[in-house]
Amino acid sequence: MTDAAPAHGAPGFDAFPTTVRTTDYHAAGEPFRIVDTASGAMPAVPGDTVAERCATAIGPTGSATSPRRSALDDVRRLLVREPRGHAGMYGGFVVPPDDDGAHFGVLFWHKDGYSTACGHGTMALGAWAVDCGRVPAPDDGSAQVRVDVPSGRVTATVHRSGGRTTGVTFRGVPARVSARKVPVATTLGLVEADIAHAGACYAAVAVRDLGLEVSPAALPALVRAGQEIRAALATHPGTWHPGGPLLSGVYGVILYEELPDTPFGPHQRNVTVFADGQFDRSPCGSGTAARLALLAEDGRLGEGEDLLHESVIGTVFTGRVVSGGAEGVVTEVTGTAYRTGEHAFLVDPLDALGTGFAL
Known part of the structure; x- marks a missing residue:
């Protein structure tokens, strides 16, 4: 089944920009498409803070059969739908920060809407801000890029050597455990889920309890289980955040596999399933923070120890x-973040597919 959007000249698209320019990165394999709303006559999103702008972008405006949320949401759909994007696309709109303490703000988005945290996206934004000269950085050393996101203020420390970005360290909002060993019935049997908040709410389940492993071949079964x-956890009280509905509800399900410890600490492989069956190609940045909170509470992560966290494609966050x-x-x-391209996306006014389609 396809979900086609109206053409550029259709009602409601009056504020749509002629050209949408993006800079694309990937962090450990997960894409991140950056759109600076200060350039290109992008539609404005009302709000005094990034959290308010996120709530505005989410909506709702319109009906259940026409889920268009805001003028800027037309741009999101253009960039995540075929033929310009794909179901696994992720990105962010760069917006003004909450105050002068941050360099900029961001609204994170994916094919099904918006998220309140994104570690791999913060890494990509840090690299982008330094690479394009928005935030000064030394040829050798590091620079901090402060970003306001819907869940709070986060920092990307961009590491440099020989005039090149060599890595990025993401520090998010505090991560906390809210529920342990919650029984969940699945078609593969009864499992236990641990719930933690790390800018977004994550449920963590060991794949051995599902009779699976974290591998590309197992992805269809992993996505269904996720x-x-x-x-099943949609109404569980552990998914509620004191910050309100925007930060509440399970955003992602981390299906993890234990691997032999390294000399520096635990070693795990995971796939994080989120939105409507989307899965993270990276080890998931904010999901890794949630795993760290759980491991720390279990006493498995001592002072000075690291979690080596692998993704389903073998990339690594520490x-x-x-x-x-x-x-x-x-x-x-x-982790690492690398630029993959720069784009100027257009919508031909005669194109009946408009902002594209989703299969």
Whole structure:
């Protein structure tokens, strides 16, 4: 089945920009498409803070059969739908920060809507901000890029050597555990889920309890299981965040596999299933922070130890707990981010597919 959008000249598209320019990165294999709303006459999103702008972008405006949320949402759909995007696309709209303490803000998005946190996206944004000169950085050393996201203020420390970006360390909002060993019935049997908040809410389930492994061949079964677990936990009180509905509800299901420990700490492989069956190609940045909170509570992650966190495609993030407090543990996740291209996307006014289609 296809879900086609109206053409450029259709009602409601009056504010659509002629050209949408993007800079694309990937962090450990997961794409991130960056759109700077300050350029290109992009539609504005009302709100005094990034969280308010996110709530506005989510809507709802329109009916259940016409889920268009805002003028800017037309741009999101253009960039994630075929033929210009794909179902696994991820990205962000760069918007003004909450105050002068941050360099900029961002609204994270995917094919089904918006998210309140994105670690791999923050890494990509840090690299982009330094690479394009928006944030000054030394040829050798590091620079901090402060970003306001819907769940709070996060930092990307961009590491440099010989005038090149060599890695990025993401420090998110405090991560906290909210529920343990929640029984969940799936078509593969009864499993137990642990729930943690790390800018977004994650449920973590061991794949051995599903009789699966984290591998590309198992992806169809992993995605189905992730969708079942997410749906089953929709009303669980552990998914509620004191910050309100925007931060509540299961965003992603982390299906993890234990691997032999390294000399530096635990070693796991995971796939994170989110939205309507989308899965993270990277080890998931904010999901890694959620895993760190759970491992710290279990006593499995000692001072100075790292979690080596692999993705379903074999890429790696390294995570550590920096400190703890009443709001949770402060974590850092380190990975890489590389630019993959720059694009100028257009919509021909005669193109009946408009902003594209989703299969």
